Amino acid sequence: MITIIDYGLGNIRAFANVYERLNIKTKLAHKAGDLKDSAKIILPGVGSFDHAMNLLNNSGMRDELDKQVLINKVPAIGICLGMQIMAKSSDEGKLPGLGWFDAEVKLFDSKSIIFKTQYPHMGWNTIEPAKSSPILDKLNAGSRFYFLHSYYIECNDQSDVLTRTIYGITYASAVNYKNIYGIQYHPEKSHTNGVQLLKNFANL
Numbered sequence: 001m002i003t004i005i006d007y008g009l010g011n012i013r014a015f016a017n018v019y020e021r022l023n024i025k026t027k028l029a030h031k032a033g034d035l036k037d038s039a040k041i042i043l044p045g046v047g048s049f050d051h052a053m054n055l056l057n058n059s060g061m062r063d064e065l066d067k068q069v070l071i072n073k074v075p076a077i078g079i080c081l082g083m084q085i086m087a088k089s090s091d092e093g094k095l096p097g098l099g100w101f102d103a104e105v106k107l108f109d110s111k112s113i114i115f116k117t118q119y120p121h122m123g124w125n126t127i128e129p130a131k132s133s134p135i136l137d138k139l140n141a142g143s144r145f146y147f148l149h150s151y152y153i154e155c156n157d158q159s160d161v162l163t164r165t166i167y168g169i170t171y172a173s174a175v176n177y178k179n180i181y182g183i184q185y186h187p188e189k190s191h192t193n194g195v196q197l198l199k200n201f202a203n204l
Contacts, residue, residue: 002026
């Protein structure tokens with residue numbers, strides 16, 4: 001059973017629809033008890049860092065989420081802002097993040113971006129694997145995914161970097177530490193490649 005955290009942010013229905021087509025069962029978690037039989041956990045997110053942390057902290061699920069991921073080692077994946085709040089902090093806000101990754105979230109430096117519109121990084125871009133992982137099975141170097149963000153995660157330990165993407169700079173577009181994954185791009189909006197990535201996550 002894949003549990004999708006519903007704390008008020010993210011494309012909840014889009015993930016459920018993908019897994020429904022794959023004949024993989026999902027459920028939504030609205031309270032701590034909904035997390036207790038999770039085989040996998042998806043933490044979606046869109047919007048601003050502090051708003052997301054406030055919603056998650058006030059949802060009643062924070063302690064159980066930490067327990068399932070950090071103690072019980074349930075595989076978890078954060079998508080877009082859901083990945084960013086897994087870091088320690090963000091240039092976008094003042095609140096501490098979950099701290100699951102030894103990383104901070106940074107605003108792209110507009111001076112490094114040659115495009116007319118610097119923010120957000122929006123549209124299709126390629127990924128380059130930085131290390132092997134079953135979550136990247138059947139995805140080739142140069143696979144294209146849909147992005148929508150102005151901030152990126154900066155890992156203090158480069159061994160946590162899973163894929164890299166270029167937008168003015170080369171940055172970590174996906175990260176992985178033990179059972180925890182973070183994906184900056186949107187697999188639920190990325191057609192065949194996105195479906196494959198979500199299927200890979202279900203098969204971990």
